[in-house]
Amino acid sequence: WREVARGWRQVYAYGCLFGALAEVAAGRPLTRAVRLCDLGLLMGAAVLDNVLVRLVRALQPHLPRAAPRDGARAKSARLEPPPAVQPEEVIPHLHCPSLEHFRDNYLIPQRPVVLEGVMDHWPCMKKWSVDYFCQVAGCRTVPVELGARYTDEEWSQQLMTVSDFISQYIVHENNVGYLAQHQLFDQIPELKEDISIPDYCCLGEGEEDDITINAWFGPGGTISPLHQDPQQNFLAQVFGRKYIRLYSPQDSENLYPHESQILHNTSQVDVEDPDLVKFPNFTKAAFQSCILTPGQILFIPVKYWHYVRSLELSFSVSFWWS
Numbered sequence: 001w002r003e004v005a006r007g008w009r010q011v012y013a014y015g016c017l018f019g020a021l022a023e024v025a026a027g028r029p030l031t032r033a034v035r036l037c038d039l040g041l042l043m044g045a046a047v048l049d050n051v052l053v054r055l056v057r058a059l060q061p062h063l064p065r066a067a068p069r070d071g072a073r074a075k076s077a078r079l080e081p082p083p084a085v086q087p088e089e090v091i092p093h094l095h096c097p098s099l100e101h102f103r104d105n106y107l108i109p110q111r112p113v114v115l116e117g118v119m120d121h122w123p124c125m126k127k128w129s130v131d132y133f134c135q136v137a138g139c140r141t142v143p144v145e146l147g148a149r150y151t152d153e154e155w156s157q158q159l160m161t162v163s164d165f166i167s168q169y170i171v172h173e174n175n176v177g178y179l180a181q182h183q184l185f186d187q188i189p190e191l192k193e194d195i196s197i198p199d200y201c202c203l204g205e206g207e208e209d210d211i212t213i214n215a216w217f218g219p220g221g222t223i224s225p226l227h228q229d230p231q232q233n234f235l236a237q238v239f240g241r242k243y244i245r246l247y248s249p250q251d252s253e254n255l256y257p258h259e260s261q262i263l264h265n266t267s268q269v270d271v272e273d274p275d276l277v278k279f280p281n282f283t284k285a286a287f288q289s290c291i292l293t294p295g296q297i298l299f300i301p302v303k304y305w306h307y308v309r310s311l312e313l314s315f316s317v318s319f320w321w322s
């Protein structure tokens with residue numbers, strides 16, 4: 001998909017636009033038009049000043065709103081408790097440090113830190129719940145990762161509506177499904193009003209528009225294998241808790257990155273159950289860890305290796321910035 005020229009993706013977006021307009025003109029259920037708009041948004045490229053976002057916004061008020069789930073709560077399967085976090089490995093926690101303090105003590109030396117008090121006022125902290133997503137985004141099509149971890153052979157991705165994702169993978173937890181690393185806030189700008197870009201991002205060199213904001217929504221038990229990314233990251237926890245381990249990029253050779261080009265940023269080691277015969281130097285790598293709880297933001301410096309396991313139903317928002 002990344003190799004498809006922008007021109008072809010624009011052609012695809014036009015096709016979705018005309019298809020959606022034809023559905024509306026024919027008086028067919030609006031959910032079909034919304035699905036076509038979403039396919040254009042997910043796989044096409046913006047055309048006519050992002051007309052697909054504007055078309056969905058116009059259709060949305062006329063769609064049937066999903067009924068609240070009537071108190072139905074996600075049932076968590078029995079999950080492994082997190083390992084105890086030893087005092088010497090704890091990531092430091094700070095309450096609303098000044099920009100200068102954060103820059104001099106964490107950004108410049110590239111040290112991880114958990115920031116508290118920074119997102120307390122974001123509307124998502126009070127508004128977001130499974131019911132809320134059903135109502136606001138139930139009929140929207142999103143990509144869902146299926147399988148315990150993206151390094152597994154049987155792992156795949158599927159497009160489905162938020163309602164179907166919630167009923168199959170959150171309420172019933174048939175298998176592991178994870179709405180992961182998706183730019184949901186570009187697709188549904190209404191949700192973006194519930195979050196803020198952390199002020200600390202202004203210490204970077206890029207413009208605000210260059211910040212990539214991803215949603216990570218899933219049941220307990222999702223695992224993001226140990227990997228590194230090419231940008232600084234603020235991982236903000238809205239609800240649920242996540243067990244997180246970090247390793248410095250200086251330890252890369254003890255972490256056995258995959259040799260293939262596509263997985264070269266991912267370690268072959270299963271962090272919580274390492275095969276020390278195959279990966280003996282893994283024990284030489286020092287790590288830091290934390291349990292990220294709602295309202296906390298973890299600063300993950302660029303190229304820092306991170307492993308993430310959700311301990312229960314969880315929603316996180318990541319901000320990748322340079």
Ligand SMILES: O=C(O)CCC(=O)C(=O)O
Pocket residue numbers: 216222223224229233235306308309316318
């Ligand atoms: O929360 C997760 O599962 C992974 C988050 C992550 O890898 C990231 O923000 O870069």
